[in-house]
Amino acid sequence: MNEEGHVYRVSGTLVIAENVKNAKIGDVVHIGEQELLGEIVRIIGNKVAIQCFEDTTGLRPGEPVINTNKPLVAELAPGLLGQIYDGLQMPEKKLFELTENPFVRRGYKLPPLDYDKKWEFIPEFTVKKHINEYVKLEKYRVKVGDKVEEGSIIGSTQETSAIEHKIMVPYGIRGKIIDLREGKYNIKEPIATIELPDGTKKEITMLQYWPVRKPRPYREHLPLTTPLITGQRVIDVFFPIPKGGAGAIPGGFGTGKTVTLHQLARWCDADVVVYIGCGERGNEMADVIAHFPQLKDPRTGKTLSERSIFIANVSNLPVFARESSIYMGVTIAEYYRDMGYDVALMADSTSRWAEAMRDISGRLEEIPAERGFPAYLAERIASFYERSGRVVTLGHPERIGSLTIMGATSPPGGDFSEPVTSTTVRFIGTLWALDKELAFQRHFPAINWLMSFSKYAELLEKYWARKDPKFLKLREEALTVLEEAAKIEEIARIVGEKALPDDQRQILLTAEILRHGFLYQNAFHKVDTYCEPPKQIKMLSAIMQYHEWTKRLVKEGNVTIDEIRDVRISVTTPEGEVKQTLAVTELEKVRMVKGTDYIDELMDKIKEKLDELAEKHGVIL
Amino acid sequence: MSEYHGLFYKTVTEIKGPILVIDNVHGVGYNENVNIVLPDGSKVLGSVLETEANKAVVQVLGDTTGLDLNVSVHFTGETVKIPLSDEVIGRVFSGSFIPRDKKPPIFGEEEREVFFSVINPAARVPPHEFIQTGVSAIDGMNSLVRGQKLPIFSEAGLPHNTLAAQIARQATIIKKGAEAPEDFVVVFCAIGIKKEEYDYFRAEFEETGALNRAVMILNLADDPVIERIIAPRVALTVAEYLAFDLEMHVLTILTDMTNYAEALRIISTAREEIPARKGYPGYLYSDLATIYERAGVVIGKKGSLTQMPILTMPGGDITHPVPDLTGYITEGQLILDRDLFNKGIYPPMDVLRSLSRLMKDGIGKEKTREDHKYVADQLYVSYSEGTRARGLEKIVGREGLSERERRYLRFADDFEHKFVSQGRYENRSIEETLDIAWDILSTLPEDDLIRIEDSIIKKYYRYS
Incomplete structure (x- = not known):
């Protein structure tokens, strides 16, 4: 034996x-x-x-x-940013460099981080101080003799030009700093010594470990008040997600989940982005990995790879590393949150993660609940999304960090009632429901405005009210138009649009402009790919202003929709040519024009022509 | 039996479908190869599904008729491997890599594992080279790029084989400047298809001389069902060797993946696993991924592996687990539609439901033409408006439609008959495809082209 x-x-x-x-x-x-x-x-x-x-x-x-x-632990230290890991934190780029073999070989292991690389450790750091709505950077210096506890920052190193990596006292340690070693060290060399209350001395390195399945603790949960700005109009305006919120993006294949998540990863105004490719395509990960180093963060001007970490556990890698990849990613994200950063995590796709759980459960011969998934599926999904939040971290100085989680689900056959999607929807605050019909029409992002929701819209009221007091009213009106239009379209499907009364056709016209000119956003167009919030507001007010004018023309002057549609304005092309074009078409195309000045100019021209029309029918706009 | 090394057991205690249970065995490795020798000396292959301290469960990868409890089971200690050399080109093999063309077997300098092969995501190059297939519906609106996996979703009776053969025949890379002929190979893998379908492909390839540049891996409908599990993997191991060792450009056609999934279901049922949807195992997604993900371009190698799996949707249902999970793994799908086929349109491609995810990286100014992505985008929007008008016409009649709706009805007809429809041997260049697109887009007023930038409209629109 x-x-x-x-x-x-x-x-x-x-x-x-x-x-x-x-x-x-x-x-x-x-x-x-x-x-x-x-x-x-x-x-x-x-x-x-x-x-x-x-x-x-x-x-x-x-x-x-x-x-x-x-x-199973994550290794946490400077050097994480820009890495590409598998679900067990093996660095894939390094594996390729070392083996020169494009194929992954079994049993080959590499440490997650470079243990030899020297980092410049200084006992200084800056953290964001939140004073009401404003953020101020505050500088701190740590001295020998300072009292510290778990989570306290004792110094920093510049990890990338975009991110200052704070070195925190590991969990379970408190005491007095008796030694601080400024200078160049690798992550396994001690940079400080702490005397514990019982007199024992503990050396601190820049490297710490954390078991991935256990959420990292914090002091206090805070309400969510600031939106995560994504530059995507349908998200920022209609279905926003706050910093610290949780969102889900379910969609059948071909509805553009991955492109939408890529757009969020590219443009969201988080400090650090963790992107988990969980059981997804290798070529897609290659696309992200290849393009991020070239793309610039519109706010800092630094390349996006300086703030991003990738977990690329693609679909043909073993299923069980896929199950752990979600936990690995969220642990790394929490670590940066604890430094006082706003972190965004994208998981594509949590359905593959759930399937990995199903696979494990099946092999353990557990009694399955719905569709073969284990009974604890809901609990696992809930606890994953619960790791999001805006928190006051442990330790000194007091700082606020946030972790926003956005997860894609891939419902079989596009059926949202399947267990993973229906369970996820219960635990998130923003739902971006992707619609096959919209995708077939190449309307992207294919976020269906009637099925999606954001429970946070009211929480963010204050933020938008500061940008533009009329904004919330505009948003509501626009949503009402879209909803009404959906009802009218159903009738139009039976009787034809032509047979509808003009006041209903006017609503359809506004809805059409909203769809083509606002909700539609081309991720691959150099200007349209990112729309800054002031332009979003300007575009929406322009469209709703146009709606107001045309509504009155129809109501008060009995002007027909065909007349309104036919209104032409003259515009100057970038080549300096003057041409006549439909006002409606031009409104739908402003999304491709940089800046907001053009919108004012255009609205003046439209107003002029509509005034002419109004005069003919005895109305004053 | 002297040709066998290793351990023999005659302790089979149970045979259930393609599964054998063998007792009193020792030191058997998971997934290792097994030879099952019948009393008459004939041999069937198998592999280990489960191994325990003194028991092994073996899956038979061949015909199980004639097996009884008296067979000898020989554990080889090796996993499924195939020998490889450049002599595979022009040859025909069975699903388990046994020659079917009466020529000698391959003797390679190296043997390669068939099952476990994963490209490191960090070693991949995002596919970006446009492949011109000469088919407008593909090139214009769902462009294929090197290293992509783009399946054809079809139904019984539709001309998917004709289309696949046409693509294999016509596919070329257009490189601006040099027109150097490159090493192009087709790896054709038949999974449970009928002999006449195979004969069709063979004749097509023979006629054009493509057979000399092809490798055929065949598991036909009357071949052992279980061999279908390894046939695509054998084909892809060959394809990977050609693409990444010999640096050739390989197009792999796998047909029909629905038969593959059915074989997987048979094994899963025999193992008494808990099924997920329609009796298919819960790991169908992961299993299909280990096949479809074996495509791509890698850093430092000139070759590429492009995959075109074909699958027939049972009952034309795209939400059936096989097309559904395939769609989640592959980079798009080309969908063939019975209505278009009945209208006499070839290829009967439903472009609205079709998609090529990697198209954006393969097209544009330096690659195809500056107007390409705008044209594709606009065609989608206008054609979908046309199909909506068609729906309306059915209810209110043509008279009830507005001028605009009638215009789009005409547009949809033009689009199907002039753009999508083409000859089985017609090879259109990308310029021709885009020019046809502008012919029909120019039947719409300039103002309707909301997805196209003004400068592009000015350059290409046919003002009358």
Whole structure:
């Protein structure tokens, strides 16, 4: 009888082992001669069930199993930004550089971070101070003799030109700083010594560990008051998400989930972005990885890779590393949140993550609930989204950080009632529902304005009111027009648009302009891809102003819609040519024109022509 | 039996479908190869599904008729590997890589594992080279790029094979400047298709000389069902070798993936696994991904692997698990439509529901033409408006339609008959495709072209 831990049975990636020492649920083990990584998921007498994170081909009963006695942890230190990791935090770019092999080989392991690279550690740092709605940067200096506790910042290093990496006292340590070593160190060299209350001395390095399945603690949860600006009109105006909020983006295939998430990752005004490609396409990840280093953050002018971390656990990598990839990503995101940053996390797609859970559950022969998913699916989804929030962090100085989570779901057959989507919708505050019909018409982002919602819209009222007091009213009116138009369209589908009365056709006209000129946004157009908030407000007010004018023309002057549609204005093209064009078309095309000056100019011209029309019918606009 | 090394067991205790249970075995590795030798000396292949301290469960990758509890089971200690050399080109093999063309087997300098092959995402180059297929509906609106995986979703009776053969025949890269012929190879993998379909492809390839530049991996309808599991993987291992070792440009056609998924379902049922949808296993997505993801372009290699899987949607239902999960993995889909087919349009491609996700990176000024993406975008918008007008016409009649709606009705007809429709041997250049697009877009007033920038309209619009 073999007294050492050894493999008893192999069935796919589920390994049953015997006599594993000190087995605890969640412990990471090394399996077999190739030292494949796995995690203990069940204990039955002297046997344990291990979920292997890698392909188990060739593994035999009797091969050794060694317990590391540690749960799955993330390594947290400077050097994370710009990395591309798999679900177990293995750096994929480095793997390729070292092996020069485009294929991933089994059992090959690399540490997550560079242990040799020296970082300039200084006992100084800046944090954002929130005073009412304003943010001020405040500088701090740490001295020997300072009292610190878990989460306290003791210094910093410039990780990238965009991000100052704060070095925090690890969890469970409090005391007095008795030594501080300014200078160049690698992440495993001590940079400070802390004397604990019992007199023992503890050396602090820039590297710390955190078990990925456990949320990082904070002091206090705060209400969500600031929107995450994304530059995407339909999101910012109609279905906003605040910093610290949770949003979901369900959509069948081809509805543009991934492009929308890429757009959010590119343009959102978070300090740090963690992008998890969970069971998605390799070429898509390659696209993000290739383009981010070239794209510039519109606010800081730095490249986007200086603020981003990628977890690329693509669909053909082992399923179980996919299950952990979500936790790996959210742990790294929380770590930057704790430094006082606004962090945004995108997970594409949480359905693949749920499927990984289903797979594990099935192999463990658990009794399935709906569609084969385990009964604890809802609990896992809820606890993932609950890791979002705007918080006061632990430690000194007091600082506020936020983590916004945006997850895509991929409902089979586009049916939103399936378990993953319907469960997710219960735990989020913003829903961007993607619509196949809109996608077929190439209306992107294909966010359906009748099915989507944002519970946060009211919380953000104050923010928008400061930008433009009329804004909220405009937003509401626009939503009403869209809703009414949807009802009228149903009638139009039966009787034809021509048979409708003009006041109804006028609503359809405004809705059409809103659709083509505001809700539609071309992610691949150099100007249209990002629309700054002042321009969003300007565009919406222009369209709603036009709506007001035409409404009165129809109501008070009995002007027909055909007459209104035919209104032409003369515009000057960039080449300096003057041409006659339809006012409606021009309104729909302002999204492609840089800045807001043109909108004023255009509205003056439209007003002039509409005035002429009004005069003919005895109305004054 | 001297040709076998390793351990033999005659302890089979259960046979259930393609699954064998063998007792009293020791040291068997998961997924390792198994030879099952019948009393008459004939041999069937298998692989280990589950291994325990003294028990193994084996999946038979061949015909199970004639198996009984007296067979000898031989564990090879190796996983499924195939030998590779450049001599594979022009050859025909079975789904488990046994020659079917009466020529000798391949002796390669190296043997490669068939199952586990994952391209490191960090080693990928985003696909960006436009492939001209000569088919307007594809080139103009759903462009294919090198390294993409773009499936054809079809139904029984539609001409998907004709289209696939036409693409294989016509696909070229247009490079501005040099027109150097490049190493182009087709890897054709038949998964449970009928002999006449195979004969069609063979004749097509033979006629154009493409057969000399093709590798055929065949599992036909009357071949063992379980071999369908490994056939596409054998084909892709060959394709990866040609693309990334010999640096050729490879187009892999896999047909029909629905048959593959059915084979997977048979095994899953035999293993008594809990099914997800329609009896298919819960891991169907992950399993299909291990096939479809084997496409791409990698850093430092000149070759590329482009995949064109074909699948027939059972009952024409796109929400069926096989097309649904495929659509989530592949980079778009080309959908063939029965209504268009009945109208006599070839290729009967439903462009509104079709999509190529990688199109944006392969088109534009330096690659095809500056107006390409605007034209494609506008065609979608206008054609969808036309189809909406058609729906309305059915209810209110042509008389009830506005002038604008009638205009779009005409547009939709023009679009289908002039742009989508073309000959089976007609090879249109991208310029021709875009010119036809402008012919029909110019039947609309300039103001209707809301997705096109003014400078582009000015240059290409046909003012009358």
